[in-house]
Structure formats: structure tokens, C-alpha cells
Amino acid sequence: MHVRGTVAGEVETKTVSTSYGESDLAEVPLRIAAVGDEAARTGATTRDAGSITDGGTSSDAEGGTIADADGSDGGTSAGAHLADGHEPTTVTLWNKWTESADYLEPGMELLVTDAAEDEYQGETRYKTTGDSYVVVEPSFLVNVTSIRNWVECPRLYYLNKLSGVPLNYPVVKGTLVHEVFGDLLRGRDLAESIDARVDERGLELGLLGETADAVAEDVRENATAIEGWLEQGRLTEEDSWRSEQLLISETFGIRGRADAVRRGAPVELKTGKNLKKEPRFKDKVQAACYALLLEEHGGDVDTGTLLYTKNSTLKRNEETGDLTPAKEFSMGEGLLKFVVRQRNELAAMEVAGDIPTGYEGSAKCEYCFEQDTCMVVSGRLDQESKAGQIGQALPDEELEYFERFYRAIEEERREVHREYAKLWEQSAQERADDDRALIDLEFLEKRELEGGRWELRARRTSGANSKIREGDFVLASDGHPVRGNSELAIIERLDDEIVLTADEPVEVTRLDVYPSELTTDRLLVAMHDFLLKGDERRKDVLFGRADPEFETVEETFIDNNDAQNEAVRMAVGAEDFALIHGPPGTGKTYTIARAIRAMVERGERVLLSAFTNRAVDNALEALLDQIGDVIEEDGVASPTQRNGDGEAVDVVRVGSESGVRDDMEPYRLERSGNPEDRVAKLQNAQVVAATTATCGSRVMKEQAFDVALVDEAAQLTEPGTHAAANLAERFVLVGDHEQLPPVVRAENDLTESLFERLVDLYPEAGVMLDRQYRMNQRIQVFASNEFYDGQLRPAEPEVAARTLDDLEGVSRDTLPPELRDPVSFVDVEGDGGRYTDGEEAARIADLIETYEAAGLERSDIGVIAPFRAQVSEISKHVPDDVAVDTVDRFQGSSQEVIIVSFTATGTLEGPIFEDYRRINVALTRPKRALVLVGDSRALASDPVYKRMLEWARA
Numbered sequence: 001m002h003v004r005g006t007v008a009g010e011v012e013t014k015t016v017s018t019s020y021g022e023s024d025l026a027e028v029p030l031r032i033a034a035v036g037d038e039a040a041r042t043g044a045t046t047r048d049a050g051s052i053t054d055g056g057t058s059s060d061a062e063g064g065t066i067a068d069a070d071g072s073d074g075g076t077s078a079g080a081h082l083a084d085g086h087e088p089t090t091v092t093l094w095n096k097w098t099e100s101a102d103y104l105e106p107g108m109e110l111l112v113t114d115a116a117e118d119e120y121q122g123e124t125r126y127k128t129t130g131d132s133y134v135v136v137e138p139s140f141l142v143n144v145t146s147i148r149n150w151v152e153c154p155r156l157y158y159l160n161k162l163s164g165v166p167l168n169y170p171v172v173k174g175t176l177v178h179e180v181f182g183d184l185l186r187g188r189d190l191a192e193s194i195d196a197r198v199d200e201r202g203l204e205l206g207l208l209g210e211t212a213d214a215v216a217e218d219v220r221e222n223a224t225a226i227e228g229w230l231e232q233g234r235l236t237e238e239d240s241w242r243s244e245q246l247l248i249s250e251t252f253g254i255r256g257r258a259d260a261v262r263r264g265a266p267v268e269l270k271t272g273k274n275l276k277k278e279p280r281f282k283d284k285v286q287a288a289c290y291a292l293l294l295e296e297h298g299g300d301v302d303t304g305t306l307l308y309t310k311n312s313t314l315k316r317n318e319e320t321g322d323l324t325p326a327k328e329f330s331m332g333e334g335l336l337k338f339v340v341r342q343r344n345e346l347a348a349m350e351v352a353g354d355i356p357t358g359y360e361g362s363a364k365c366e367y368c369f370e371q372d373t374c375m376v377v378s379g380r381l382d383q384e385s386k387a388g389q390i391g392q393a394l395p396d397e398e399l400e401y402f403e404r405f406y407r408a409i410e411e412e413r414r415e416v417h418r419e420y421a422k423l424w425e426q427s428a429q430e431r432a433d434d435d436r437a438l439i440d441l442e443f444l445e446k447r448e449l450e451g452g453r454w455e456l457r458a459r460r461t462s463g464a465n466s467k468i469r470e471g472d473f474v475l476a477s478d479g480h481p482v483r484g485n486s487e488l489a490i491i492e493r494l495d496d497e498i499v500l501t502a503d504e505p506v507e508v509t510r511l512d513v514y515p516s517e518l519t520t521d522r523l524l525v526a527m528h529d530f531l532l533k534g535d536e537r538r539k540d541v542l543f544g545r546a547d548p549e550f551e552t553v554e555e556t557f558i559d560n561n562d563a564q565n566e567a568v569r570m571a572v573g574a575e576d577f578a579l580i581h582g583p584p585g586t587g588k589t590y591t592i593a594r595a596i597r598a599m600v601e602r603g604e605r606v607l608l609s610a611f612t613n614r615a616v617d618n619a620l621e622a623l624l625d626q627i628g629d630v631i632e633e634d635g636v637a638s639p640t641q642r643n644g645d646g647e648a649v650d651v652v653r654v655g656s657e658s659g660v661r662d663d664m665e666p667y668r669l670e671r672s673g674n675p676e677d678r679v680a681k682l683q684n685a686q687v688v689a690a691t692t693a694t695c696g697s698r699v700m701k702e703q704a705f706d707v708a709l710v711d712e713a714a715q716l717t718e719p720g721t722h723a724a725a726n727l728a729e730r731f732v733l734v735g736d737h738e739q740l741p742p743v744v745r746a747e748n749d750l751t752e753s754l755f756e757r758l759v760d761l762y763p764e765a766g767v768m769l770d771r772q773y774r775m776n777q778r779i780q781v782f783a784s785n786e787f788y789d790g791q792l793r794p795a796e797p798e799v800a801a802r803t804l805d806d807l808e809g810v811s812r813d814t815l816p817p818e819l820r821d822p823v824s825f826v827d828v829e830g831d832g833g834r835y836t837d838g839e840e841a842a843r844i845a846d847l848i849e850t851y852e853a854a855g856l857e858r859s860d861i862g863v864i865a866p867f868r869a870q871v872s873e874i875s876k877h878v879p880d881d882v883a884v885d886t887v888d889r890f891q892g893s894s895q896e897v898i899i900v901s902f903t904a905t906g907t908l909e910g911p912i913f914e915d916y917r918r919i920n921v922a923l924t925r926p927k928r929a930l931v932l933v934g935d936s937r938a939l940a941s942d943p944v945y946k947r948m949l950e951w952a953r954a
């Protein structure tokens with residue numbers, strides 16, 4: 001039986017005499033959450049249950065609360081008996097498991113597999129048996145490569161995490177060899193695979209100054225080892241293998257992608273050499289992790305294979321030792337348990353928020369390639385390190401900043417891990433209700449693509465929504481993302497019919513959001529680069545030690561809008577940074593484009609970035625409008641533009657095919673091709689446009705700019721902003737901190753954007769755009785008074801006087817009198833539901849019919865609701881072509897008519913839109929008419945909503 005629970009007090013370790021001699025034991029007071037065969041699969045420990053109900057932080061704000069509210073008992077299903085959980089029970093960990101007991105702290109989660117019951121003075125206790133595994137914090141999913149690095153040296157693991165993997169040839173070559181390996185397993189021809197894979201990496205190879213031929217030759221030499229090994233394999237009849245299998249273990253808290261699985265056993269590829277008979281220990285550790293993962297998925301693994309591909313490139317007369325590339329070893333239980341103990345140490349340290357010193361392991365610093373880096377980082381961050389310290393520590397405020405953000409980012413990582421745990425804790429229906437899965441798909445067909453990958457097609461059987469978008473990685477499974485047959489797949493098309501590509505042909509019936517740590521990894525690296533590699537002057541300014549400076553610019557850039565003109569002057573003249581505060585519809589995009597044009601004309605190289613692809617494309621489009629004629633080549637717009645002086649300006653958009661809007665595709669930087677051409681294309685571009693997430697990629701990190709212009713900056717975390725700003729000498733942030741804050745899972749320092757912090761710190765370094773080009777005057781009044789000190793005004797009389805009458809075929813006279821005003825309030829008593837309101841939904845459906853009867857197109861109407869559950873409820877009542885969504889999805893867009901459903905009845909319990917900034921976004925989306933639907937009594941109980949009511953009813 002398995003036992004799972006939360007550590008409830010101090011652990012006592014002692015040595016006792018037994019019939020086998022001296023033995024160690026640790027007595028752990030455990031508040032039991034579950035006992036039984038299914039306990040390993042049960043995440044509902046006492047602590048989890050608590051944190052689930054208070055979920056629903058900003059990113060999931062709306063509606064997240066719904067599924068979370070009833071999700072707390074999601075994991076205690078079949079087979080697991082839930083103890084009442086009040087009185088701690090003693091669980092005894094024997095012998096080597098006492099090592100894991102050393103890291104336990106009260107509050108940590110613990111799982112003991114194959115435990116035995118023990119009666120002691122009338123009390124039921126539990127103890128480990130010879131078959132037991134002890135897992136500390138099983139829901140902290142540790143990556144296999146992290147365990148491998150940890151075994152090599154815990155400090156090395158930490159340094160890798162902090163500074164990321166740089167763009168260098170061994171890394172790119174390693175990736176190529178792995179890709180070719182996968183191709184060979186899927187039956188692709190070797191020469192074809194090498195050519196195709198080298199071509200795909202053209203840009204990276206170009207940046208490294210490599211030529212395609214030389215790299216192809218290098219990869220070919222390594223691939224010989226793979227071919228040889230595969231040939232051997234073919235000799236046996238029952239040989240079966242599969243490439244790149246994604247594996248997640250709910251029991252051991254480990255996840256990873258095995259390079260290959262052959263006859264059920266893991267095969268790992270190493271591009272280095274190994275002249276010993278045995279595989280390297282750290283490589284065995286990696287294979288052992290996969291063995292654990294495979295066993296959990298029903299396998300019985302007794303061997304592991306390491307393939308050292310460099311061995312096959314060595315000449316026997318020059319090298320001595322064992323040149324065979326493939327080295328097999330037998331998988332003993334001792335190694336598997338050792339691996340779990342190492343994983344426990346890592347997980348416990350991460351959960352406790354400690355930083356490794358290097359003393360945890362036995363690695364020798366003098367042999368380590370990273371010794372210098374390790375000493376510098378230790379010196380500057382004033383960390384204890386086995387390697388020692390060099391240099392002077394950062395000033396106190398910077399050390400404090402590091403600690404604060406390190407902790408915040410790691411908290412964010414834990415939230416990602418919680419997302420993983422939900423893959424098995426929640427039922428399929430709960431995940432679908434939570435917008436995290438598309439379920440009950442009908443599998444249509446699988447088709448093998450050139451190169452051995454597969455195209456999979458499935459059809460939706462319901463109109464349910466989810467967070468899954470085209471271009472996303474998802475877990476595609478035949479029913480369960482962890483327990484079933486599951487693969488990492490990419491969404492190529494997402495209509496009623498869904499098209500995916502994957503390495504293996506899964507008969508897809510379900511898709512789950514793939515929780516990725518990529519963002520957290522990049523935030524950490526961006527913070528590290530800012531603090532440890534960044535410019536001293538930048539740090540002086542951002543830490544308040546020096547004021548930002550501006551060169552005076554007299555030129556007039558925009559002659560019909562003073563604030564915009566001032567914003568461009570500040571952006572152009574900023575020596576450190578400038579802030580452009582742009583309330584809704586005030587021409588942020590236009591101003592950004594004008595500023596970039598001015599910078600380009602001054603000969604500067606500019607990075608154009610934003611939080612979302614959509615904003616990057618919008619700004620790029622506005623820029624292209626500004627910088628002269630598009631040069632037509634064979635009737636196709638060429639990426640080369642001309643500026644006002646007729647000089648060519650190369651503009652490049654960096655992003656994936658699915659991320660970049662179709663009409664910006666001609667500007668997208670193709671990564672594959674001749675290395676020299678690819679790199680020239682990027683290096684020669686005077687304007688490079690990419691999301692801030694892409695700015696943290698290996699390729700973009702190699703680029704340098706005079707200035708970075710970042711849109712949607714109020715939605716970016718502070719380290720997220722550094723990812724773009726780090727690449728440039730100076731930066732301009734554009735945003736509105738009165739609209740949506742950064743999207744983060746945990747509530748901590750990441751919720752305040754750098755934009756907002758700097759607006760507070762240096763108000764004089766910014767300018768607010770105060771003329772809006774969107775809303776009828778009456779619509780704008782409330783937002784202007786509540787959020788912008790009454791400063792926001794219509795830019796032109798035409799804007800102020802906008803009404804529905806301006807639209808073709810629409811007459812306000814045909815509307816009922818209460819809807820003729822640009823702002824109206826419809827009082828609906830509501831049905832008393834907490835997250836849904838059927839009465840409001842029905843009333844909204846009537847309103848849409850009324851507007852249609854008055855001549856409006858449905859596509860001109862948008863409906864905003866505070867909770868996802870209410871979005872679904874309204875969607876049931878209204879036609880498909882009316883956009884119904886939460887505020888988050890509406891930010892940055894506008895509509896002729898907006899209807900807001902408040903979903904509030906009686907007295908207001910808790911915030912409706914979580915945060916008043918969300919109501920600002922909702923109320924500033926319409927151009928010509930705004931209808932508020934809600935219960936006036938409930939709304940009047942909150943001062944802000946009360947003022948809103950007075951305005952709407954005036």
C-alpha cells in the first residue's frame with residue numbers, strides 16, 4: 001500500500017540494533033491524506049486542498065476560481081481511502097531513506113510506496129519495506145536532465161538554471177545529432193535527414209560562423225555510431241523501438257523525454273566520447289530516471305543503453321580504450337533508489353527555497369570547467385560556494401532584488417508544476433471545464449509525413465473552448481495525458497477539425513495544455529543577465545541611484561497631437577529610457593511607429609517588441625505604413641522598405657509561422673537555409689520585431705540594438721521586460737498600468753510591471769497620451785475620471801460625436817428609447833448564481849436581437865463577462881458570430897457595441913472583475929455604444945460600481 005501525506009512536525013532520526021545489525025531509522029510525523037493503492041496518484045494532501053481553493057490569481061483570475069473551487073476533491077477518487085487527516089501518524093523510514101528524511105521540513109509532502117502497516121501501542125503506523133520508495137514533494141516534477149546535472153554537482157545545476165544554455169556549437173551539434181537519431185529510428189534516410197536537419201538550423205549555424213558542409217560532415221561522423229547500433233538491433237526479430245518519448249511520473253515526481261526506448265528499455269545518446277567499458281555514472285543516472293518512468297508506465301526495465309557517438313569518429317591507432325559507442329548496463333534497484341534520493345534532495349531544496357553550495361555533492365572543483373563562473377557568481381551574489389568566491393559582492397539593494405525575484409520566479413515555477421499535477425488530479429471533465437483540455441474528440445486519421453513525423457487529425461464533438469491555440473505544444477493522448485498513450489504534438493490547425501503533428505502516431509481523442517517552464521527559465525536568465533552582465537549605468541538608474549537623462553529634441557514629429565509629439569521626442573532623446581503611458585485608443589501604436597521611424601532615420605538599430613504576437617504585428621504594420629513605399633518584387637511586397645530619404649531599411653520579424661500574422665509573413669525571418677544568408681538577413685536588419693518571450697531565445701540573445709521599444713509593457717513582469725531591454729543600449733516602454741497587469745500564476749513581486757514601477761519612480765521620464773481616437777465622449781467620461789484624473793479627452797469632434805447612426809443601415813430611432821444613449825444600464829435581478837447568471841445571459845440574447853433588428857451586424861457586437869463560466873453560459877444563448885469572452889481576451893481590441901455582463905446578484909461577495917483595472921478595460925472597448933447588464937442593488941454596494949451606475953443612468 002502507498003501512504004501519502006504532509007509532514008506535521010520535526011523528524012527524529014536514530015540508530016537502532018536489529019537482528020541484521022545496526023540500522024538507521026527516521027520517524028516522520030505525517031498528517032495522512034491518503035492510504036491505498038491509488039494514494040500515489042492522489043494529489044489531495046491537506047496542504048494542496050487549501051491552496052487549490054484560494055487559486056484564481058491574476059492569470060486565471062476569472063473563472064479559474066470556478067473549477068478550482070470544486071477541484072479540491074478532484075484527486076481523492078477511486079481506491080484511495082482518505083483518512084480524516086487531523087492527528088499525525090508516525091511513518092518510519094528505514095536505512096538509506098533516512099537520508100531523504102534529513103531534508104524534510106514540516107509542511108512538505110511525502111509519499112511512501114509499498115509501505116507496511118505497523119501496530120504500535122494500539123495505534124496504526126506505517127513503515128518502509130524493502131520494496132518501498134520514499135518521495136519528497138512528489139508533485140514537484142523534476143526534469144531528468146536536472147537530476148543528471150545535480151548528480152554531477154548541485155551548484156552546476158543551479159548555475160545552468162540561472163544563466164541558461166548559451167548558443168554554442170557543441171549544443172547545436174548535440175541537438176542535430178539527436179534529431180538525426182530520431183529520424184533514423186523513424187526510418188528516414190541518413191543523408192536526407194542530415195541535409196534537412198542542418199538546413200533547418202541555418203540561422204543558428206550562421207550565427208556561430210559555421211558552414212553547412214562542415215557541420216553535415218561532423219554530424220555524419222557521429223551518426224555512423226547510430227547507424228551501426230541500429231544495424232545490430234535489426235538482427236533480432238522482436239526488436240521494437242520508439243523515439244523521443246515524453247514521460248511523466250506522478251509517483252516519483254520526475255518528467256523527461258527519453259531519446260529512444262528499445263525493447264522497453266531506455267537508450268540515451270551522448271555526443272561525447274567515452275573510452276571506458278562502463279557508461280559514465282551521471283549518464284547511468286539519466287537512464288535510470290527513464291527506467292523509473294517507464295516502469296511506472298507498465299514496463300519492466302532491466303537494462304539501459306548509452307550511445308557515445310563520438311567514439312565512432314575516433315581512430316583506433318590514436319586512441320586507447322574501449323571504442324564501442326554503445327554501452328549497456330544492468331539496471332539495479334540500488335541505482336533506482338539512489339536516483340530517487342537525489343531527486344528528493346533537489347526537490348526539497350527547491351521547495352525550501354535554498355541555494356546549493358556545492359558541498360552537497362562530491363564533485364571536485366579543480367576538474368570543473370565552470371569553476372571560474374561558479375566563483376564569480378558566488379562572489380557577486382555573495383553566496384557560499386565550495387569553489388570559493390572571486391570579486392566584490394553586488395550592492396545590498398541588488399542582492400535583495402536578486403533574492404526577491406529569484407524567489408518569485410521559483411514560486412511561479414511551482415505553479416507550473418501544480419499545472420502538471422492537475423493532469424492527473426483533475427478528471428477529464430474538470431480539465432475541460434477549466435479550459436485546459438479539449439476532450440471527447442473523434443479520431444479521424446493519421447498520415448506519415450516525409451521525414452517520419454505524423455500528421456494526426458481529429459474532430460471536435462462539442463463547441464467547448466480552451467486555452468489551446470494554433471502553434472501551441474499540447475499533450476495529445478488517446479484518453480489520458482499521463483496514463484494513456486501520449487505525445488507532445490504541435491497544433492497546426494484548430495477549427496472543428498484539428499490537425500496536429502507529432503513524432504508518433506497517437507490515436508488522439510484528447511488534447512491537454514502542456515505546462516511549460518520555458519517562461520520561468522527565461523525570466524531567471526533575463527534577471528541574471530540584467531544584474532550580473534548588465535550595464536552599470538542602467539542599474540544605477542533602475543535602482544534609483546541616478547536620474548534618467550534626456551537629450552533635448554526640438555523636431556516636430558506629429559503636428560496634430562501634442563502629447564504624441566512629446567512622447568516621440570522623449571523616446572528619441574532618451575539616453576536611458578522613456579515611458580509612454582497610453583490609455584485606450586490614444587494612438588500608442590501610431591506613436592510607436594513614428595518613434596521607430598525617427599530612430600531609423602537617425603541610423604539606429606531598433607528592436608520592436610511586445611508581450612503578444614498580435615501587438616508586435618500591429619506595431620510592425622503601423623511602422624510599415626510609415627516608412628515609405630513597399631518595394632514590389634514580382635508583384636510581391638518585399639521586406640525591404642524605403643525611408644523618407646529613399647534609403648533601404650531592412651525589417652525582419654522573428655517568430656514562428658503560426659505566431660506571425662499572415663500579412664507579416666513576407667517579413668518573417670526564415671531560420672532554415674544557407675547559414676551565411678540567414679545570418680546576414682538578421683544582422684543587416686535595422687528593425688527587428690519579436691515578442692519579449694522570443695527576445696529571451698538563444699538566437700535573439702546574440703543580437704544588439706541601439707534601442708528597444710516595448711509595447712504592452714504594463715503586462716510584462718519586471719524580468720520579462722529585461723529580456724527585451726537587455727539587448728539594447730536604451731529602451732522605451734509603452735503601456736497602461738491602469739489596464740491589465742502582468743499575467744502570472746503566483747501573487748508576488750512579479751505582479752508589478754517595470755513600467756509601473758518606473759512611472760512611480762520617475763514620473764518626469766514619461767508622458768501620457770491624452771487624446772483618444774476611439775470612443776464617443778459619453779462612453780469615455782467614467783474611465784477618464786476614475787482612472788486618468790479626468791485627463792482623457794476625444795482627439796477630434798468626430799470621435800466625440802460617434803454614434804451608431806454613423807454605421808451604414810443603422811438607425812438609433814429604431815432602438816427602444818433606453819438603448820439610444822451611447823451608455824445604457826439594463827437592470828436584471830439575476831438568478832443568484834455565483835459564477836453564472838442565466839437571467840443576464842437570456843437578457844443579453846434579447847439585446848443582441850434588438851440590435852440586429854436595428855440594422856447592426858452581429859460581428860460588430862462584443863460581450864464581456866467576468867467569469868469563464870458566464871462566458872459559456874452566454875455563448876449558449878447567443879449566435880456563434882457574436883464575440884463573447886473574458887476581459888483578458890478583449891484587451892487591445894475594440895468593437896462598435898460592447899455589452900458587459902456583471903453576473904452579480906444580491907450583495908457583492910468578493911470582487912466581480914477581481915481588480916478595477918479589468919473594469920477599465922471592459923468599459924473602454926466600445927466605440928459607439930456600451931450596455932451594462934447587472935443587478936443594480938448588488939452593484940450599488942461597491943463605491944466604484946456605484947459611481948459607474950450613476951454615470952450609466954445619467
Ligand SMILES: Nc1ncnc2c1ncn2[C@@H]1O[C@H](COP(=O)(O)OP(=O)(O)OP(=O)(O)O)[C@@H](O)[C@H]1O
Pocket residue numbers: 558560561564582583584585586587588589590591773892893894
Ligand atoms: N495623431 C493622429 N492623427 C490621426 N489619427 C491618429 C493619430 N494617432 C492615432 N490615430 C488613429 O487612431 C486610431 C487608434 O490608434 P492606435 O491604433 O495607434 O491606438 P492604440 O492606442 O494603439 O489603441 P489600443 O488602446 O487599442 O492599443 C488609429 O486609427 C490611428 O490611425
